[in-house]
Amino acid sequence: MPYRSSRWVMALACTTALVATAACGSSGGTGGTTADGKIELTVATFNEFGYEDLLPAYEAAHPNIKVVARKTGKADDHHQNLFTKIAAGSGLSDIEAVEEGYLPQVLSKADKFNNLLEIGPADVKPDRWLAWKSESATKNGSFIGYGTDIGPLAMCYRKDLFEAAGLPSDPEGVKAVFATWDSYFAAGDQFKAKSGDKAWFDSAAQVFNAMINQEKVGYYDASDKLVVDTNPDLKADWQQVTAAVAKGQSAKLVAFSNEWNTGFKNAAFATKTCPSWMLGVVEKQAGPENAGKWAVTEAFPDGGGNWGGSFLTVPKQSKHPKEAAELAAWLTAPEQQIKAFTAKGTFPSQVEALTSPALLDQTSAYFGGVKTGALFAAQAKKGPASGTIQDKVFNSALQAVEQGTSVDDAWKQAVEGAQKAAK
Amino acid sequence: MTADLTEVPSGRGVEPRPPVRRDAPADHPRPPWRDRLTRLDVKFTPYLFIAPFFVLFAVIGLFPLLYTGYVSMFDWELGGDEHPFVGLENYATLLADDQFWNAMFNTISIFVLSSVPQMITAVLLAALLNTALRARTAWRMGVLLPYVASLVALAIIFSNLFGKQYGLINTFLDAVGLSPVDWQGNWFASHVAIATMVNWRWTGYNALIVLAAMQAIPREVHEAALVDGAGAVRRFVSITLPLLRPTIIFVVITSTIGGLQIFTEPKLFDPAGGSGGGFSHQYQTVVLYLYQAGFQDFDLGYASAMAWILFLVVLVIAAANFFLTRRIASTGESE
Numbered sequence: 001m002p003y004r005s006s007r008w009v010m011a012l013a014c015t016t017a018l019v020a021t022a023a024c025g026s027s028g029g030t031g032g033t034t035a036d037g038k039i040e041l042t043v044a045t046f047n048e049f050g051y052e053d054l055l056p057a058y059e060a061a062h063p064n065i066k067v068v069a070r071k072t073g074k075a076d077d078h079h080q081n082l083f084t085k086i087a088a089g090s091g092l093s094d095i096e097a098v099e100e101g102y103l104p105q106v107l108s109k110a111d112k113f114n115n116l117l118e119i120g121p122a123d124v125k126p127d128r129w130l131a132w133k134s135e136s137a138t139k140n141g142s143f144i145g146y147g148t149d150i151g152p153l154a155m156c157y158r159k160d161l162f163e164a165a166g167l168p169s170d171p172e173g174v175k176a177v178f179a180t181w182d183s184y185f186a187a188g189d190q191f192k193a194k195s196g197d198k199a200w201f202d203s204a205a206q207v208f209n210a211m212i213n214q215e216k217v218g219y220y221d222a223s224d225k226l227v228v229d230t231n232p233d234l235k236a237d238w239q240q241v242t243a244a245v246a247k248g249q250s251a252k253l254v255a256f257s258n259e260w261n262t263g264f265k266n267a268a269f270a271t272k273t274c275p276s277w278m279l280g281v282v283e284k285q286a287g288p289e290n291a292g293k294w295a296v297t298e299a300f301p302d303g304g305g306n307w308g309g310s311f312l313t314v315p316k317q318s319k320h321p322k323e324a325a326e327l328a329a330w331l332t333a334p335e336q337q338i339k340a341f342t343a344k345g346t347f348p349s350q351v352e353a354l355t356s357p358a359l360l361d362q363t364s365a366y367f368g369g370v371k372t373g374a375l376f377a378a379q380a381k382k383g384p385a386s387g388t389i390q391d392k393v394f395n396s397a398l399q400a401v402e403q404g405t406s407v408d409d410a411w412k413q414a415v416e417g418a419q420k421a422a423k
Numbered sequence: 424m425t426a427d428l429t430e431v432p433s434g435r436g437v438e439p440r441p442p443v444r445r446d447a448p449a450d451h452p453r454p455p456w457r458d459r460l461t462r463l464d465v466k467f468t469p470y471l472f473i474a475p476f477f478v479l480f481a482v483i484g485l486f487p488l489l490y491t492g493y494v495s496m497f498d499w500e501l502g503g504d505e506h507p508f509v510g511l512e513n514y515a516t517l518l519a520d521d522q523f524w525n526a527m528f529n530t531i532s533i534f535v536l537s538s539v540p541q542m543i544t545a546v547l548l549a550a551l552l553n554t555a556l557r558a559r560t561a562w563r564m565g566v567l568l569p570y571v572a573s574l575v576a577l578a579i580i581f582s583n584l585f586g587k588q589y590g591l592i593n594t595f596l597d598a599v600g601l602s603p604v605d606w607q608g609n610w611f612a613s614h615v616a617i618a619t620m621v622n623w624r625w626t627g628y629n630a631l632i633v634l635a636a637m638q639a640i641p642r643e644v645h646e647a648a649l650v651d652g653a654g655a656v657r658r659f660v661s662i663t664l665p666l667l668r669p670t671i672i673f674v675v676i677t678s679t680i681g682g683l684q685i686f687t688e689p690k691l692f693d694p695a696g697g698s699g700g701g702f703s704h705q706y707q708t709v710v711l712y713l714y715q716a717g718f719q720d721f722d723l724g725y726a727s728a729m730a731w732i733l734f735l736v737v738l739v740i741a742a743a744n745f746f747l748t749r750r751i752a753s754t755g756e757s758e
């Protein structure tokens with residue numbers, strides 16, 4: 001008898017335990033206090049922010065604070081986690097990094113984030129950063145993100161392909177080629193005439209993104225109304241790019257795909273829109289056998305632009321928002337950002353950091369010893385007209401054009417797709 | 424109270440008890456506490472032992488299923504502050520959504536392109552593995568290797584093979600004088616490419632299941648047929664296939680469920696890494712569209728409605744397959 005009842009109890013216990021773990025298996029503490037009474041702050045970032053050495057330094061200077069870093073490999077996964085946990089109402093870190101491409105979605109939920117003007121240190125004002133950078137993280141007077149890095153745009157080009165096609169390839173000479181988008185596409189025609197199977201640029205979407213980035217009004221107007229079918233600038237850019245595709249200027253390689261990587265090795269295209277972080281990508285994909293063949297110039301058609309960069313936000317879920325804002329302000333201070341730049345190459349968005357010798361003296365041996373730091377610092381000050389870049393709907397439509405869909409059908413696909421996505 | 428005693432279940436492992444007469448005196452003494460405990464034990468312990476499965480199923484299977492149905496009735500934006508009730512509007516929108524029907528067509532097309540060749544190859548492969556091969560175990564384990572490999576690694580390798588400009592397959596086609604195929608842009612070619620990934624991974628697995636069933640067929644039946652003068656083909660068609668019927672039905676139904684929920688292969692086949700299934704959704708499957716709606720556009724209500732429609736479609740197609748397979752497998756003369 002005792003044997004039997006103990007078995008009964010055990011089964012009951014097992015089931016209860018099972019229900020309990022299943023029901024409350026995923027409860028994790030956020031931003032609490034540690035056992036020894038320290039305030040615990042979590043910092044969630046993706047890819048490389050270069051904070052590995054900075055966080056211990058902050059802990060050393062602030063004995064009452066313990067910092068826990070949460071790093072995610074891919075930006076996609078990081079932001080999906082961010083949005084899901086905003087929806088869940090719990091689980092976010094005290095500091096959440098947000099990438100520029102996801103900023104519109106974050107701003108549409110701006111009420112879930114702290115206004116850093118209110119809770120941040122009083123001496124940290126939006127003018128610490130480039131004006132356009134701070135503006136892009138502000139909505140209805142609420143400043144929700146301290147800028148970390150940016151991706152100022154320049155142009156990369158293959159010197160050897162330029163020479164073979166009879167185009168000027170020296171730093172001064174190429175300025176005429178890259179003066180405006182008109183001169184850029186005209187040079188593309190000239191290039192195509194001389195070097196048959198090589199293309200002028202890698203893919204239409206990569207060029208279109210840079211063009212739309214320079215327009216005052218992109219996909220949305222100032223009142224957040226979708227204007228894709230009525231914005232004449234957007235249509236003009238679209239027509240210019242698709243016309244170039246029709247003339248064979250595009251290598252039709254989807255950016256960051258394996259085929260695109262191979263395209264760099266095979267010298268499939270002669271120019272590439274190059275944000276500061278793209279230099280590393282070019283160097284890696286083109287490989288050491290192409291060292292010295294690629295060059296980078298600050299001459300960018302019709303001015304400059306920006307592609308990429310992030311912000312540090314403090315969600316309202318944080319239990320220690322003031323301390324978190326203080327840490328975020330410290331991490332995004334010019335001195336710290338320069339250290340992060342030295343460690344991982346994240347290009348600073350702080351006005352003061354752009355004059356730092358550590359930045360200005362940076363050179364790239366792969367790109368022929370050019371002073372890349374000074375070059376991109378100059379581009380950073382030009383900035384974008386609007387923050388709009390990288391629209392999935394338009395990227396797909398441009399790909400469709402490259403694969404043989406008619407320009408009109410693809411335009412219809414883009415407009416309908418954008419309207420559906422905006423619904 | 425006392426009459427309950429007669430209703431003690433006498434299942435396996437329970438010792439038979441002497442029957443108690445219904446007209447037993449009413450002043451029968453109350454059973455002692457321990458007896459009652461024993462009765463409870465016998466009655467409920469079996470349920471507790473099977474409970475873990477049902478509890479788990481209820482928590483991670485049934486609850487999400489029902490909750491998805493609930494969510495599908497709302498305009499439920501992920502992270503939104505309020506979720507207005509919209510009734511069946513999501514379903515109405517869905518049924519009028521071209522992109523959904525395109526995704527449904529793609530899913531079924533990829534499913535047919537993968538399942539049909541897969542089943543035929545698996546049965547033939549099993550028949551081969553069932554013969555007196557040298558190093559039989561090595562072969563049998565060998566067909567399982569693709570199944571062991573990581574699906575993500577596989578999809579990346581296949582996407583490279585099917586690359587349009589620098590892919591190995593197009594390079595080969597070019598070398599033998601054929602024109603290269605646009606494995607990305609052409610809808611049919613992209614379906615073939617994705618179906619190839621599915622087939623490569625699942626054929627061996629299904630072959631092993633069929634092989635196990637083949638080995639369970641009694642030798643006597645084959646021997647009797649042999650005595651009657653039946654050749655190898657005749658025996659395969661008239662004995663092996665009909666006797667494999669339950670197994671083939673099982674394999675067809677599981678591959679129907681899996682095939683209609685295909686996600687990873689088309690997701691990773693997209694060079695841009697998005698959930699659109701190609702630049703004009705030429706290989707976007709229903710689950711891929713569901714994922715896009717739910718986690719890219721944050722429209723959980725719409726995604727939930729899609730999940731339910733897909734669930735119903737899987738049920739219908741699995742049932743259709745069940746009857747179809749039964750017919751096909753019963754055309755043998757042994758029936």
